[in-house]
Amino acid sequence: xxxxxxxxxxxxxxxxxxxxxxxxxxxxxxxxxxxxxxxxxxxxxxxxxxxxxxxxxxxxxxxxxxxxxxxxxxxxxxxxxxxxxxxxxxxxxxxxxxxxxxxxxxxxxxxxxxxxxxxxxxxxxxxxxxxxxxxxxxxxxxxxxxxxxxxxxxxxxxxxxxxxxxxxxxxxxxxxxxxxxxxxxxxxxx
Amino acid sequence: xxxxxxxxxxxxxxxxxxxxxxxxxxxxxxxxxxxxxxxxxxxxxxxxxxxxxxxxxxxxxxxxxxxxxxxxxxxxxxxxxxxxxxxxxxxxxxxxxxxxxxxxxxxxxxxxxxxxxxxxxxxxxxxxxxxxxxxxxxxxxxxxxxxxxxxxxxxxxxxxxxxxxxxxxxxxxxxxxxxxxxxxxxxxxxxxxxxxxxxxxxxxxxxxxxxxxxxxxxxxxxxxxxxxxxxxxxxxxxxxxxxxxxxxxxxxxxxxxxxxxxxxxxxxxxxxxxxxx
Numbered sequence: 001x002x003x004x005x006x007x008x009x010x011x012x013x014x015x016x017x018x019x020x021x022x023x024x025x026x027x028x029x030x031x032x033x034x035x036x037x038x039x040x041x042x043x044x045x046x047x048x049x050x051x052x053x054x055x056x057x058x059x060x061x062x063x064x065x066x067x068x069x070x071x072x073x074x075x076x077x078x079x080x081x082x083x084x085x086x087x088x089x090x091x092x093x094x095x096x097x098x099x100x101x102x103x104x105x106x107x108x109x110x111x112x113x114x115x116x117x118x119x120x121x122x123x124x125x126x127x128x129x130x131x132x133x134x135x136x137x138x139x140x141x142x143x144x145x146x147x148x149x150x151x152x153x154x155x156x157x158x159x160x161x162x163x164x165x166x167x168x169x170x171x172x173x174x175x176x177x178x179x180x181x182x183x184x185x186x187x188x189x190x
Numbered sequence: 191x192x193x194x195x196x197x198x199x200x201x202x203x204x205x206x207x208x209x210x211x212x213x214x215x216x217x218x219x220x221x222x223x224x225x226x227x228x229x230x231x232x233x234x235x236x237x238x239x240x241x242x243x244x245x246x247x248x249x250x251x252x253x254x255x256x257x258x259x260x261x262x263x264x265x266x267x268x269x270x271x272x273x274x275x276x277x278x279x280x281x282x283x284x285x286x287x288x289x290x291x292x293x294x295x296x297x298x299x300x301x302x303x304x305x306x307x308x309x310x311x312x313x314x315x316x317x318x319x320x321x322x323x324x325x326x327x328x329x330x331x332x333x334x335x336x337x338x339x340x341x342x343x344x345x346x347x348x349x350x351x352x353x354x355x356x357x358x359x360x361x362x363x364x365x366x367x368x369x370x371x372x373x374x375x376x377x378x379x380x381x382x383x384x385x386x387x388x389x390x391x392x393x394x395x396x397x398x399x400x401x402x403x404x405x406x407x408x409x410x411x412x413x414x415x416x417x418x419x420x421x422x423x424x425x426x427x428x429x430x431x432x433x434x435x436x437x438x439x440x441x442x443x444x445x446x447x448x449x450x451x452x453x454x455x456x457x458x459x460x461x462x463x464x465x466x467x
Contacts, residue, residue: 037217076218146213147206155203156214 045087124175247359326358346413
């Protein structure tokens with residue numbers, strides 16, 4: 001496998017190949033190449049050993065979903081999206097507090113908003129993410145924490161830049177509303 | 191036109207909104223998923239940007255100099271080529287340091303109680319523990335096609351070429367120093383002679399692991415005089431070191447003392463026509 005997944009079956013080896021032509025070696029190679037960075041990505045949501053556990057969960061999903069992977073796509077981007085979504089779901093499923101996002105401390109380079117102007121929205125996202133759709137949370141994470149452009153997020157999430165723009169505008173509007181509510185003494189009940 | 195626009199868009203998407211390489215771009219670069227031109231863009235930016243250089247350094251600590259193979263390409267971008275070779279470079283560096291005659295200095299200034307407790311990008315302190323845990327560069331020098339070793343004789347007429355291959359991100363400079371002759375020192379007043387001059391061959395710049403650098407020390411044709419020793423230094427520091435020392439005062443001795451730096455030196459016996467005849 002080079003930089004793309006190979007789905008053509010190979011002969012003369014001990015590898016398992018399913019009827020779709022997906023080789024067990026493909027996933028094995030993906031794991032060997034990407035497990036470290038998947039753990040780093042997961043570590044931004046879950047510190048310590050839990051991130052290692054998530055790596056295994058992610059690659060179980062890879063086994064399940066590899067037939068949906070487009071050969072012309074980037075395996076790294078595909079895994080990054082899958083990891084982000086998985087971590088958000090796991091947070092939600094376990095009723096984790098959003099503060100886990102900041103467990104590593106504010107000094108971590110990519111755990112803080114890339115632009116000071118985004119502080120409020122990022123804080124809102126971290127506080128109220130459970131009330132938002134997963135796609136919106138992920139878009140906000142990519143934009144406010146990773147600093148990605150609309151088009152890059154669109155590529156990762158496989159939707160249009162316009163959709164990303166709408167999601168981010170919605171987040172900003174909610175953040176502003178939340179801030180004004182806060183000033184008026186209105187409390188949000190998560 | 192549309193291709194240009196698409197190309198520009200793709201290039202722009204490599205970078206975050208604060209103009210640094212995004213983590214995803216770094217990961218795709220490291221995984222060998224970027225094309226040649228885009229890889230070169232990243233490499234060029236990392237070479238110029240301290241923030242991205244440091245981030246890339248952290249990533250390399252996490253997955254030390256992992257190779258990226260793109261077998262279908264006809265040309266391997268320089269950065270990824272070196273990344274592919276870097277693990278070999280690291281091993282070769284250790285061997286070279288053993289074999290290299292009379293290295294000037296190799297220092298490791300590690301905190302006594304430092305610890306690395308988290309993965310890259312999530313660690314806020316003590317990254318320097320791992321920053322000097324491996325040899326950060328390999329230095330070689332050549333005159334014509336001849337590989338130079340310590341105390342080799344090299345005419346002033348000959349150009350000397352210094353090649354450095356970096357295995358770790360940091361900051362580097364290449365300087366030379368001509369120790370004064372005993373006879374010169376004797377002419378001075380008092381017990382101490384003037385300090386040897388340090389000349390800059392390559393000013394301080396950021397480097398990334400896998401990067402190579404060639405510095406040419408130009409020939410000085412017609413230079414006469416007694417044979418004298420000239421030292422060439424490659425300096426690598428984890429942190430930027432030009433500001434507090436001054437651009438014209440990159441004294442290797444000072445840098446070795448301050449810690450966090452590795453210096454390799456090569457001493458050459460330089461001679462001119464008059465002394466050689």
